[in-house]
Amino acid sequence: MPDPVLQVEDLCVSFTSGGVTADVVRDLSMRLDGGRTLAVVGESGSGKTITGRAIMRLLPRGASARGRIVVAGREMLSADERELRRARGSDVAMVFQDSMSALSPYLDIGAHIAQAIRLHDPSVTRRAARARAVEMLDRVGIPEPADAVCRFPHEFSGGMRQRAVIAMALVNRPALLIADEPTTALDVTVQAQILALLRELQQEYGMAMLLISHDFGVVGSAADD
Template identity: 55%
Template sequence: MTTPLLEVQDLTIAFPTPGGGSAEVVSELGFALPPGGSLGIVGESGSGKSMTSLAVMGLLPKGARLAGRIRLAGEDIAGLPDRRMRAIRGDRIAMVFQDPLSSLNPYYAVGFQIEEAYRAHRPRATRREARRVAVEAMERVHIPDAARRAGHYPHQFSGGMRQRVMIAIALSTEPDLLIADEPTTALDVTVQAQILALLREIRRDTGTGLVLITHDLAVVSEMVDDVVVMRAGRCVEHAPVARLFSDPQHAYTRALLDAVPRLDDEVGELRTVRAAAPDTPREGER
């Protein structure tokens, strides 16, 4: 039996409360991701999605209490010493955050930031080698004229291009697992599609495992093999993506699917209206 790339068992995350008690934000969560697989974690704001990803990365806020197991290729990484976790984070596991502008340092060129991320895990690499890796990473994420643009600063890039830079940083060390936390937030629809297509391309070409954190079921339907639906810190449903959409078992999952806008009925209604009123002037003709 193949060892999962990522296995989470009975993960519970709690924070102390002023009265001396504790509040659980994730409760007894479990899932497994095979090597090269893809998993979507879906839920509304506050459901525990991002806390789960931070726990896997070893980046939980100060004061958080963690119980359960998090295994990476069979190694339990929950509660590892900071030094050991820093060696894993950014090398074997990389993360793309939802706001690239706040993740990138405005005082340094993007190429330099990719170089520094690479050299943090490849200390014997020369500056020339790190620059080559940085340019190649930018080319991999389809940033035009990468060698020149490596010298540009974050404010000189659009939102979509900044997110591509963040993905380039994540890919520079060729990680086994990529966690993308709402990677298309605040991007327009066209750019969202480009970023998602890029993530699919990366999975296909590199075999990197993907955990996609999102609230958007339409994104999940096109991007992942399996889905975990979270509500109030708990997994309410875990299923292959095709089965989740065709036969949801939990009432909350059905409510999420019912909330997704559908165009098929609206298109049919629009055609009926146009057929009944063929002389209605179209947009731009009034």
């Protein structure tokens, strides 16, 4: 049996404030294989997003994690900063709930994607990274990608921004995608389009997907487990 893409064992995430420590995630274990989608379901404030951030080692100040997290064979909780920079984007990437907050208003869409490419392979020229950004925008279904690559986040609709964030997350073909409420604030038609796009890209790349949601309709249509 092949090793899982994601293995989480006895994960606890704690917050400390004013000398008081409290667990917000307690004794969580899960396994996720390549090509499959696992949904983490719960109401707002139940710890879904913080679980995804713990896997990425992107916890806010005052938070700490213990237990064991292995992504694509890499021990995330014991990894140093160099290993984490290598892992984020290539082993695991995250589509955040609010696409606007995930994008800088000062950079055009192409610069966001090109940055993600060159961060993991500095030998790629700016011109080549920009060309790959156009290809990726085309792959996620953004019309006229050669023009769209020069536009800024505020010039995109919510659905277009979400497609751009997906392009940025997947440009390095990670083994694991964490999709945190990827259809929140989108109308029903656009939600269906985004979910269909994620399924299509998952099949194409063979990646595992951890889907964070409180919407049982989304979970029912997208999750294996």
